[in-house]
Amino acid sequence: MSEVLVERGAVAGPIVAPRELLPYAIFAGVLLSLLVYFVGAEEGAASLVGGSAVHEFVHDARHLLGFPCH
Amino acid sequence: MVRSLLIRGMLVGLLAGLLAFAFAFVFGEPQVQAAIDFEQLLAAKAGDPAEAELVSRGVQRTVGLLTGTVALGVALGGLFALVFAYAYGRIGVVGARPTAAVMALVAFATITLVPFTKYPASPPTVGDPATIDRRTLLAFAMIAITALALVAAVRVRAHVAPRLGTWNATLIAGGVFVALIAVAQLILPAVHETPPGFPADVLYRFRLASLGVNATLWLAIGLGFGAAAARLLSPAHAQGCATVLHGQDSL
Ligand SMILES: [Zn+2]
Numbered sequence: 001m002s003e004v005l006v007e008r009g010a011v012a013g014p015i016v017a018p019r020e021l022l023p024y025a026i027f028a029g030v031l032l033s034l035l036v037y038f039v040g041a042e043e044g045a046a047s048l049v050g051g052s053a054v055h056e057f058v059h060d061a062r063h064l065l066g067f068p069c070h
Numbered sequence: 071m072v073r074s075l076l077i078r079g080m081l082v083g084l085l086a087g088l089l090a091f092a093f094a095f096v097f098g099e100p101q102v103q104a105a106i107d108f109e110q111l112l113a114a115k116a117g118d119p120a121e122a123e124l125v126s127r128g129v130q131r132t133v134g135l136l137t138g139t140v141a142l143g144v145a146l147g148g149l150f151a152l153v154f155a156y157a158y159g160r161i162g163v164v165g166a167r168p169t170a171a172v173m174a175l176v177a178f179a180t181i182t183l184v185p186f187t188k189y190p191a192s193p194p195t196v197g198d199p200a201t202i203d204r205r206t207l208l209a210f211a212m213i214a215i216t217a218l219a220l221v222a223a224v225r226v227r228a229h230v231a232p233r234l235g236t237w238n239a240t241l242i243a244g245g246v247f248v249a250l251i252a253v254a255q256l257i258l259p260a261v262h263e264t265p266p267g268f269p270a271d272v273l274y275r276f277r278l279a280s281l282g283v284n285a286t287l288w289l290a291i292g293l294g295f296g297a298a299a300a301r302l303l304s305p306a307h308a309q310g311c312a313t314v315l316h317g318q319d320s321l
Contacts, residue, residue: 005172007165011303014159016071021155024072028148035145039138041206056125059194061138064098064276064283065090066182066191068205070198 040067075151078298079291083147086290087140093286094139094279099131101276105193108268112195143287150177150291154299166303167296174292180220182284185212188255191280196264196273205261212258219250 040062043055055062062069106127113120125134150173158169189209197205227243234242264273 005163005168010165012164016155025152032145032148039142057134058138060102060130060135064094064280066280068209
């Protein structure tokens with residue numbers, strides 16, 4: 001691909017090898033995705049913890065961030 | 071390296087969440103309240119008893135909104151950093167700031183803007199609680215389709231660029247993307263759940279505010295993370311990393 005945007009003095013090639021990234025991608029990736037789930041979908045389409053306290057608490061954020069809600 | 075990027079991503083995400091909160095509080099909350107007022111008006115007309123509040127409106131529009139935007143900011147900032155770690159040096163732009171800016175633009179378009187043209191964000195009252203499963207599935211399907219259409223367009227571009235040149239290849243890729251999205255949107259079912267009489271201005275302003283909240287979030291993550299990563303990857307630092315990298319893996 002043509003290199004359209006070039007930052008002066010920056011390293012041109014990859015900086016992280018896939019095998020270095022993998023453990024982080026798995027652990028942090030799962031935890032952070034879980035966080036997205038709690039803000040966006042808990043007690044909406046699915047439910048991990050009982051009750052609707054999480055949903056009610058972040059309710060306005062859920063609507064304004066564009067997640068489907070009631 | 072990944073650890074440093076991840077920490078910076080989450081911190082930038084936290085700041086982005088604060089900015090998104092400010093935007094949401096100023097431009098979004100009045101519309102949310104107007105929607106809830108309409109809902110209560112409908113309930114009063116129908117003679118329904120007022121619903122018991124589990125969390126008060128005062129908490130929902132302040133601490134609740136703040137928690138939601140900041141939590142999502144931290145999560146998206148961290149995920150952004152992980153993707154950045156892989157994308158850097160592999161997407162055809164050179165440098166931390168251009169890489170992060172392009173990534174944020176793509177994320178905003180793929181996750182928010184394009185899916186929004188089919189399933190826009192809706193305020194309370196607009197949307198039937200009984201169809202939440204279906205609407206959630208459709209919304210995520212639209213995001214996935216957008217991502218796949220983008221991948222297809224990028225592949226087409228790379229494929230035809232040697233013969234037709236970068237400009238024409240980009241135009242063709244754009245056409246492929248628009249065509250795929252158009253077909254998907256024609257096939258996917260429509261969601262019409264706005265109750266009769268719901269104020270159109272409130273709906274319009276809410277949706278505009280929602281776009282603004284997401285734009286604020288991605289703009290702050292893209293520019294903020296780009297700046298933070300550029301400092302981390304300054305030549306002296308980057309040289310050390312490159313040496314380490316080439317020592318353990320041939321790229
Ligand atoms: Zn709701």
